[in-house]
Amino acid sequence: MGTKQSFEKGLEELEKIVEELENGTLTLDEALKRYERGVAAHKQCREVLAAAEKRIELLLRTAEGKLETEPLGTDGAAEADSEASSGDDG
DSSP: OOSOOOHHHHHHHHHHHHHHHHHTOSOHHHHHHHHHHHHHHHHHHHHHHHHHHHHHHHHTBOTTSOBOOOOOOTTOHHHHHHHHHTSSOO
8 A cells, every 4th residue: 555556546546435435335444444545545646646737837947947837738739839939049
């Protein structure tokens, strides 16, 4: 349980835990254990998302070090625009 897992695996685990808890068939002890595991999985997912956000932020930084705020498209359009703006002009 101490190993890092992907965001998708963590989210899948959270969904399963929520389903089990909502089902209502767990004993109190089992429900508490699942809840504790869910909190840990949620924390891991938050950390993965925060790291991804920082990576995106770095990709959008201009040559002067300023951050450009552009929506991140699913086709990577913001990355391509950022790379073009930091081209070999000087």
